[in-house]
Amino acid sequence: MDRLRRHSLTMCRSAISRIELGLVVLILALLAGLSLTLVVKVRATAAQTACQNNLKQIALGVLNFHDANNQLPPLTNQGSASHSTDIRSVFATLGPYLECSASTYRPGESVSSYHAPSSVPFTLQNKDGSEYTRFGGDANQVWSAFIDPADTTADGLRDIPVTVPDGTVGYYATVSYAANGLLPWGTLGRTRKLEDWPSGAILFTERPQVCRPEAGDAVFNLWGVGFYSPQMPAFALLTPTEPAGLWSTDKAVPERLLPPIRADHSGEMLVRIGRMEATPQPADFPTPVQLIRSGKSCDPRLPGSPHRGGMQAVTLDWSVRVFAPDTEPWVFWAACTLTREAN
Template sequence: MDIKMRKGFTLIELLVVIAIIAILIALLLPAVQQAREAARRSQCKNNLKQLALALHNYHDGHGTFPPGVVSDPNVLDDRGHWAWSALILPFIEQAGLYGKLQPGTIQVAQHFDTAAGQELMQTSLAAFRCPSDTGPKLHGNAGNNTEDSAGSLFEMPVSNYIASNSVSATRATIGNETGYARGMFAVNSKVRMRDITDGTSNTIMLGERCWELENPMWAANLYAVRGNGGSGAPEPSDGNQGIAHAVGGTGTLINTDTGFATPTTSATNKFRRMAYHSLHVGGAQFALADGSVHFISENIDHGSGEATNGTLKRLVAIADGDVIGEF
């Protein structure tokens, strides 16, 4: 009797093949993820490059860099105040949006009085979003929202990029003494290129702030910021926390993720929500005043207090006269 042999896999052979495939996937998946993150980080770098170029073009046209926040004494505190991001729209190919928003002519609250204006104010722009940050387009948090003329709150679009303001908590006025903003942007500031005496290649202009780490409070706002519940525009008596939606300080290390649960008035949380952080591993990206973009490690010499006694703080100050080494 003839016995025909059928070709096929034994169970052991099948299990070996499955094991080999699993090993290959385990080896390749991290490489794929790293490649994707490298692409996202490259796009983030390009975003910062384009925003830095827009700020330079604004300077060329106006003779100064834009203010970090425009404080209008005729606007109630929580009604919203225009930020630097709205002022550079014509220089990032958004002249049409700028023409409809008319920052400085139309108040922020007036836009939220109409459905069409609300749609404009809630327009999300990819140029202001880091691809590594998977947060929503709108904040969805009352702390970032601004009001219409009747006092109703409206969500603001998220931005991942903030302007350099202070070596500590955010400050309203630029100066080279304790208690003042030592960076390039503040309330109604008009910093000129020649004011950056430390050198444009040694001065931070923009940096990252992610949405997810902030859970979700105090990520940056696009276009405008709210105040802090006072009776007038953002001012020092408010603790300058409202302007932290547009500008940032170095009160804590890059990517600090300690001591934060819900917004409080504690110094740790106050400094942290005004600081720089990203979802890139090991640090965050910054645009310098010369237009170059650098990845700065979260382990950089930070310093302490309000003195410019660390590399990161020295990179923020525009005219402290300190020498900066490699970073």
């Protein structure tokens, strides 16, 4: 009898040990899951904060340029008398005001030096007069200030070949942001002071480095492209009718700069695609705000963001607004225009 009792007690203790071990394993698994979730959230928050800082730095460059020149920087020089030698983008124009580049492309220099491939060496000068060698043109450099850490569509690509207006091939690097094509770039301060414009108007927002649509080739967002093209770093921009021969931007733009906003934001949204003379058509997208994550297809006609919380945009007052993925078209497009309703 005593032997049986001892055997039963041993089995009971063994069973209890297995239960305790199971509980410990379960607790450890829960803690690991919570830790992983916390790490993911921390990383996402850090990436979102870094993106906000990038947008603010770019906007600060615009303000610095405006203070020095009493106007917004030009979005493109194409179509002007100097476009054959000056094909800088708005990002390239802002370079000296952002201090993100040690060198600056100047009109009159060899155009090929602006978008040269990475195999071409350039001898440049630091501010202290010392020299150094850099490979590739200005537009073919990857700058951390132009890359959103959460943008996994690319990892700072360069040497992307693009046919430039003179028929040659230039090489460019990617960017995670785009300028608002509905603003009067190059003219703002000539008619009114910057502080007189609505502070809520969007300057820049997010756009993935590489946009892979459901059908067709990938479209690259290239910060140095300063001519009308699907690859230029802008959204809501149409190609003008003059001068003739300019390429389409393939961007979606509302038919009117600010559609009438009804109390319920109802009404059909008509858009033009690519060119100013394009026939208005009903929008085939529910909102211009895209959430692009985990290999999801992308509409290159629109801006887009990898952040779950929504697409970030910096405004004329240097603040950052967040547009949720279900933002109604009327609301977003109104925030892109320089009218009092944009506030």
